[in-house]
Amino acid sequence: MPQIPTLTAVQLAEAIASGQTSALEATQAYLAAIEKLEPQIAAFNQVLADRAVQHAKNIDAKRQSHQHLPPLAGVPVAIKDNMCTSYGHTTCSSKMLANFRSPYTTTAVAKLEAAGAVVLGKTNLDEFAMGSSTENSAFAATHNPWDTDRVPGGSSGGSAAAVAARECAAALGSDTGGSIRQPAAMCGVVGLKPTYGRVSRYGLVAYGSSLDQIGPLARDVPDAALLTQVIAGHDARDSTSVPRPVPDYTAQLDEPIEGLRIGLPKEFYSEALDEQIDDAIHKAADAYKSAGAQIVEVTLPHSRIDTDEAGQLSSYAVACYYIVAMAEAASNLARYDGVHFGHRTDEPVGDIIELYSKTRSEGFGEEIKRRIMLGTFTLSSGYYDAYYNKALKVRRLIANDFTEAFKTCDVLLCPVAPTTAFKLGEKTDDPLTMYLADIYTISVNLAGVPSLSLPAALSKDNLPIGMQIVGPLFSESTLFRAGRMYEKVSNVARLTPALAAC
Amino acid sequence: MIDTKETVTPVIGLEIHVELATATKLFCRCRNRFGDPPNTNVCPICIGMPGVLPVMNRKAVEYSMKVALALGCQVAAFTKWDRKNYYYPDLPKNYQISQYDLPLSSNGYLEVPLADGSAKKVRILRAHLEEDAGKNVHDKPGFTGVDLNRVGVPLLEVVSEPDMNSVEEVMGYARAMQRLVRWLGASEANMQMGHMRFEPNINLHIARGGVTYKTPIVEVKNLNSFRALERTVEYEIARQYAQWEADPDGYSMGKLQKQNRGYDDATQQTVFQRAKEEAHDYRYFPEPDLHPVVVDDEWRDEVAATIGELPLARRARYMETYELSFKHADALTQDAPTGDLLDEAVKGGAEPKRCVNLLLGRAAALANERNCTIAQIGITAGGLAELTKMLSAGDVNATASGKILEKMIAADDSPRQIAQAQGLLVVRDAGQIEVWVDEAIAANPQAAQDARAGGKKQKRAFGFLMGQVMQKSKGAADPARVKQLLQQKLGP
Amino acid sequence: MSETIDADLVRHIGKLARIELSEQQVEMFGRQMSDILVYFHKLRELETEDIEPMAHAVQSSNVFAADCPQPSLGPDQALANAPQRDGNFFKVPKVIGDS
Numbered sequence A: 001m002p003q004i005p006t007l008t009a010v011q012l013a014e015a016i017a018s019g020q021t022s023a024l025e026a027t028q029a030y031l032a033a034i035e036k037l038e039p040q041i042a043a044f045n046q047v048l049a050d051r052a053v054q055h056a057k058n059i060d061a062k063r064q065s066h067q068h069l070p071p072l073a074g075v076p077v078a079i080k081d082n083m084c085t086s087y088g089h090t091t092c093s094s095k096m097l098a099n100f101r102s103p104y105t106t107t108a109v110a111k112l113e114a115a116g117a118v119v120l121g122k123t124n125l126d127e128f129a130m131g132s133s134t135e136n137s138a139f140a141a142t143h144n145p146w147d148t149d150r151v152p153g154g155s156s157g158g159s160a161a162a163v164a165a166r167e168c169a170a171a172l173g174s175d176t177g178g179s180i181r182q183p184a185a186m187c188g189v190v191g192l193k194p195t196y197g198r199v200s201r202y203g204l205v206a207y208g209s210s211l212d213q214i215g216p217l218a219r220d221v222p223d224a225a226l227l228t229q230v231i232a233g234h235d236a237r238d239s240t241s242v243p244r245p246v247p248d249y250t251a252q253l254d255e256p257i258e259g260l261r262i263g264l265p266k267e268f269y270s271e272a273l274d275e276q277i278d279d280a281i282h283k284a285a286d287a288y289k290s291a292g293a294q295i296v297e298v299t300l301p302h303s304r305i306d307t308d309e310a311g312q313l314s315s316y317a318v319a320c321y322y323i324v325a326m327a328e329a330a331s332n333l334a335r336y337d338g339v340h341f342g343h344r345t346d347e348p349v350g351d352i353i354e355l356y357s358k359t360r361s362e363g364f365g366e367e368i369k370r371r372i373m374l375g376t377f378t379l380s381s382g383y384y385d386a387y388y389n390k391a392l393k394v395r396r397l398i399a400n401d402f403t404e405a406f407k408t409c410d411v412l413l414c415p416v417a418p419t420t421a422f423k424l425g426e427k428t429d430d431p432l433t434m435y436l437a438d439i440y441t442i443s444v445n446l447a448g449v450p451s452l453s454l455p456a457a458l459s460k461d462n463l464p465i466g467m468q469i470v471g472p473l474f475s476e477s478t479l480f481r482a483g484r485m486y487e488k489v490s491n492v493a494r495l496t497p498a499l500a501a502c
Numbered sequence B: 001m002i003d004t005k006e007t008v009t010p011v012i013g014l015e016i017h018v019e020l021a022t023a024t025k026l027f028c029r030c031r032n033r034f035g036d037p038p039n040t041n042v043c044p045i046c047i048g049m050p051g052v053l054p055v056m057n058r059k060a061v062e063y064s065m066k067v068a069l070a071l072g073c074q075v076a077a078f079t080k081w082d083r084k085n086y087y088y089p090d091l092p093k094n095y096q097i098s099q100y101d102l103p104l105s106s107n108g109y110l111e112v113p114l115a116d117g118s119a120k121k122v123r124i125l126r127a128h129l130e131e132d133a134g135k136n137v138h139d140k141p142g143f144t145g146v147d148l149n150r151v152g153v154p155l156l157e158v159v160s161e162p163d164m165n166s167v168e169e170v171m172g173y174a175r176a177m178q179r180l181v182r183w184l185g186a187s188e189a190n191m192q193m194g195h196m197r198f199e200p201n202i203n204l205h206i207a208r209g210g211v212t213y214k215t216p217i218v219e220v221k222n223l224n225s226f227r228a229l230e231r232t233v234e235y236e237i238a239r240q241y242a243q244w245e246a247d248p249d250g251y252s253m254g255k256l257q258k259q260n261r262g263y264d265d266a267t268q269q270t271v272f273q274r275a276k277e278e279a280h281d282y283r284y285f286p287e288p289d290l291h292p293v294v295v296d297d298e299w300r301d302e303v304a305a306t307i308g309e310l311p312l313a314r315r316a317r318y319m320e321t322y323e324l325s326f327k328h329a330d331a332l333t334q335d336a337p338t339g340d341l342l343d344e345a346v347k348g349g350a351e352p353k354r355c356v357n358l359l360l361g362r363a364a365a366l367a368n369e370r371n372c373t374i375a376q377i378g379i380t381a382g383g384l385a386e387l388t389k390m391l392s393a394g395d396v397n398a399t400a401s402g403k404i405l406e407k408m409i410a411a412d413d414s415p416r417q418i419a420q421a422q423g424l425l426v427v428r429d430a431g432q433i434e435v436w437v438d439e440a441i442a443a444n445p446q447a448a449q450d451a452r453a454g455g456k457k458q459k460r461a462f463g464f465l466m467g468q469v470m471q472k473s474k475g476a477a478d479p480a481r482v483k484q485l486l487q488q489k490l491g492p
Numbered sequence C: 001m002s003e004t005i006d007a008d009l010v011r012h013i014g015k016l017a018r019i020e021l022s023e024q025q026v027e028m029f030g031r032q033m034s035d036i037l038v039y040f041h042k043l044r045e046l047e048t049e050d051i052e053p054m055a056h057a058v059q060s061s062n063v064f065a066a067d068c069p070q071p072s073l074g075p076d077q078a079l080a081n082a083p084q085r086d087g088n089f090f091k092v093p094k095v096i097g098d099s
């Protein structure tokens, strides 16, 4: 029996089901890994050790009485701390919710637990999921297990780092503009942003409601497929979740797709892209070609990346995305006002307006305030048409581009991030540069389509390079099979940083 | 020649907020119920806790469609939800889910009956659905308490055109709306429970000397009784006229802005709140958490089919077919079930006028005692039909019918069983009546003699003996038979 | 329409968003927001006259629930996170007038 943290979730579930190990042993092994690695990684906001141990014991008791075990029985997982749980705290890495205890549990988390997963704890994120580096947390910055001087990406950086460092078997994150895929790429793990509506958002603390999706962060594609299988499906509590049967994602995972047509959007392979990343993805394309896939060039004109004389990047999609996301965020975050829950100022206040303003000023970090301010502005009287409504129109143009592209290919192969993991503190002073970290991921959220981020290669300085496979709405099955094809032919599947638990 | 005649025309529009009578709230499944202890009908969704999402109540949409169709509105084939952003402690999300540019319905009218028998058509601009706010409770020492039980209750906002020109028209419109929504079962429209709230906007068009002056429009928020509405409109008409008179040119030059005023119940006056220019910037935008509502012909027809006859049409029918007076017809069309009771009883063979007399007589008195509608006192149409038929056949008299009706509320017995048990049936048995007649004659020889003698005293004596017989029979003897027997025995 | 965000506009937005801003923050946000707005103006290059705004990523309609009550939280759970309460009320400073 190999060491528990080396096993994938699928392997671990099998080992537990067959009695090679127990849920309790698995949970204790991961709790030990957390204890050992957290001082360097800081992936977790909260570890729920007692509850996890108890849960694991319950699963073992079930197993011993030969009851049917669900697919993730005993597999220890981590949950991004912007998903409400009726246990522990739900903080969104914000001072605003530092003491918040939810009376209910997120549907996706409840489904995961119903499938036997053991929740180890809640992971760090950029405050309210706004950011691309997980530095923007009210509590601590999370470190990349590949190089602890570097960021893990964000905003699901805690979940990605925890999976990469083998502090958990798998994790849940959320993706509004790349927040699962970009940290997955930077930490060398697999992440899926499902089709909008494929996974219930009920319980996920809203950032940009029309863009947010919960998805898995995992060691490899089969793990990601299994987690998606478990959390996907219609939820009567989320009107935007889609009442459409969930296919069996794991069934034909290992069968390569015959004649897979892979589109390379020409707009993404410009001078803006880091040469090593460009190279890695083209090598991946070659590997696919050798495996029988066709490579075609496609175009996503409204996702184009422009570079001006000063080297400054710009993109319609980035502008569109931030207008939509910030406006929705400004409204979604209005509820944090010190009246019904969350932080409330201790300062003396003259009236309710002062109570609101001081509470929000104290409770929110600077990036949150900046986005709320911008979102409030773009919705305000006299500016709505020029900004918000304009952005909704451009959003349709961006979405239409995908529809067009998928007429000539089955999936798109794209970069995830313009660079590998950057140094902590490198971009914190320049919000606009930080926003550009999402330049390859946001179009997918605007269009609502699914995208799988998986490791493509390692860079010269031993940092993971990711790539994303994007498909039409509800094409998750195709994405998993396409991803698995690459995992099988490449040597980078299940990259493990040196620092990892084993 | 200079025109010195002056005319003052109040121009009044009214927004009416109607809470719908659904079992649950608009976007969560907490109970929609008035009067429970604070913060008992609340859940994470209506508290606006992190991570929650709204799910639309189908019934609320259907009630709204029903009201809109009854108002002759066009029900939009496509309608969506928007967020209206503003901060207030009774609005936990700090935005209200409402409808902004694509309301559920628009362009209808309500016919308002006036005292002179005429009717005024008030046009409806739009009616849209939104969620209600909670309640800030102000009677606390030094702070405000917030109760969220009402948060998320479905609220239909019906906006009229400024078509009303008098207090009477405003009140008539408000009452007609109350009657209509109750009629449709869409709202209890109980003022004490805050089911209906009014927001009038009022100004005056004053024509003098060939010039028309318009006073600035005043909007008065959140009036929760008919009395407050009436006083507000009366007060504003007088106040605006007085203010205009003090400085007519100030108005003609448009120096004064639109304003919001509030109504102070203690002084029965309105007080300035803010100029419209400082109005909120609500930052409306499409609600991302909810999909639009698409109404196809089939669904609209299905809802339309549940509307049935509307009150004014029914009132006209009662006057026409049952030959009722306006007053009676109007009284029977205050709510739908009372008229339904009448119609069913008539269908069951009841003679309409006699049935109406029963309903507006004893039944109305009983309803009044119980502070409910006639239909709510608890008599069945079958029972009512039977009782009416007994009256028509002379099996019971009017007095007895009232007593029987009262008993029908409590008992399951038929009116005839009640009448029998209580001895309220008219006695037609000649033998029994003859015994009573003979006893009466024997016990009152003087009266019998006077009756036989004829002359001045005859009529009075005869009447006295009639009364004695009826008394002996406890009112149950058939009076015609008694008279006949007395005449036989005392006649010439 | 103003192309940059001056201090007064920043203060106005701060008021609308109920965020108290120091003078230093007014200056900083004004500068950063102006930069970002310039970036947003890139969308003006696109002709969108006849384009239908896209508010939802996946098209659907008529998602309803039945009008059947389900259990509520009860005041203790409802108020468990309240920064201040008085009995079963959320407690806030005296509020006057309407919204």
Ligand SMILES: [Mg+2]
Pocket: B098, B130, B157
């Ligand atoms: Mg309204």
Ligand SMILES: [Zn+2]
Pocket: B025, B028, B029, B030, B041, B042, B043, B044, B045, B046, B047, B152
């Ligand atoms: Zn509720």
